[in-house]
Amino acid sequence: MTVTPTVRVQADDFDVDTETKHLTGGRHDVGAVVSFTGLCRDEGGRLAALELEHYPGMAEAEISRIAEDACRRWPLTGLTVVHRHGKLAPGANIVLVVAASAHRQAAFDAANYLMDFLKTRAPFWKKEHLKTGETSGWVEAKAIDDAAATRWNGA
Amino acid sequence: MTVTPTVRVQADDFDVDTETKHLTGGRHDVGAVVSFTGLCRDEGGRLAALELEHYPGMAEAEISRIAEDACRRWPLTGLTVVHRHGKLAPGANIVLVVAASAHRQAAFDAANYLMDFLKTRAPFWKKEHLKTGETSGWVEAKAIDDAAATRWNGA
């Protein structure tokens, strides 16, 4: 039986510690927790903010599909994914993945897999707001992200 | 220029959030933080505690060598490793690795690398204390852990 992942898409910030304790509190079968936090960079001082647009409904649905895939591929004891939307300042949290398992490699691989597919499949788009007051436009998808996702084929 | 990792070996518990904020607080060049937490399992209800013996001095030195290797291999903005010793109850934290970078794969790989080499090279030994009151003896090293460490050769 696979676990049911927790998936949230929200404007509010998240707390890694709180989300981790939800997966480990009161149980003694978790040996490994891997958490990934994605943060807003200022790109060498260029950016004032990142604006994250999303497709409400599909964002939750698509992340849930990826998270359920991960729960089938690895023997996890828990999996939580939180993705923020809205205007975020440099240093702010954007995305959190917490994967828990009895063993470390399953937790590492599941969190890594989640991030690769979030990047390429979750319906979010980033727009850059510059410190000059201008909007520099939409961030372009990277070929390296597509390549990262394809490495899981047949793995 | 590579960063200088923070390495601590201690009896006291650690806090993931505090260690993470040390690596991200007040800076805007960190895009990804991967944390690994290793916890004490009760092995299906069998264990009352794990006792972690270590080689004081060499434990810090060896973890520092592994952490410095990781800082040379990946473009990290920060790296923290904390390993506990002493008698730990099921559910307790044992080890923490937090790797920060501009980009996600460097943070994932560095944290994963650290754990593989901590397992096989850091001078710690686990003894199991059973719920029956007996000591079941020393945990044996696993061939799978040696194999995990060798996968980084030439990578």
Next chain:
Amino acid sequence: MNIRYFAWVREKVGIEEETVTLPDHVATVADLITHLKTLDDNHAAAFADEEVIRVAVDQEHVEADTPLQGAREVAFFPPMTGG
């Protein structure tokens, strides 16, 4: 049929959402794009580089040859950049 646009596709079309009545010859996602391009200059501009545009039918990613039968909502957007 409800049509939604996101990111620069939304900005080029100029609206977030619209209801479009499909002519009989529109059977697939590709047919729908061809039809939308005829609506006005904004739609034509938004779909000018249609190879790059991604499509979801009822909130699931699909390819251009996907049939539209039974679909309630179709969304068009650029490659995703979340995470």
Next chain:
Amino acid sequence: MNIRYFAWVREKVGIEEETVTLPDHVATVADLITHLKTLDDNHAAAFADEEVIRVAVDQEHVEADTPLQGAREVAFFPPMTGG
């Protein structure tokens, strides 16, 4: 020379730490193990399965053919199980 023992090696030898005066013919880690085995039954038992025992000289992992010249501290222990 200061010798330290950890985990079940320590339990079998029966002590954590000892100072050993090296005979002239002890040049390498392997020579030291051979010498320690002659000290008493506990040492002999601890090193009975010497292939499995790991060695550190001055707090760095070494192999059995490592020379001891200049070494201050040698430690013997089972394969590590931390992390």
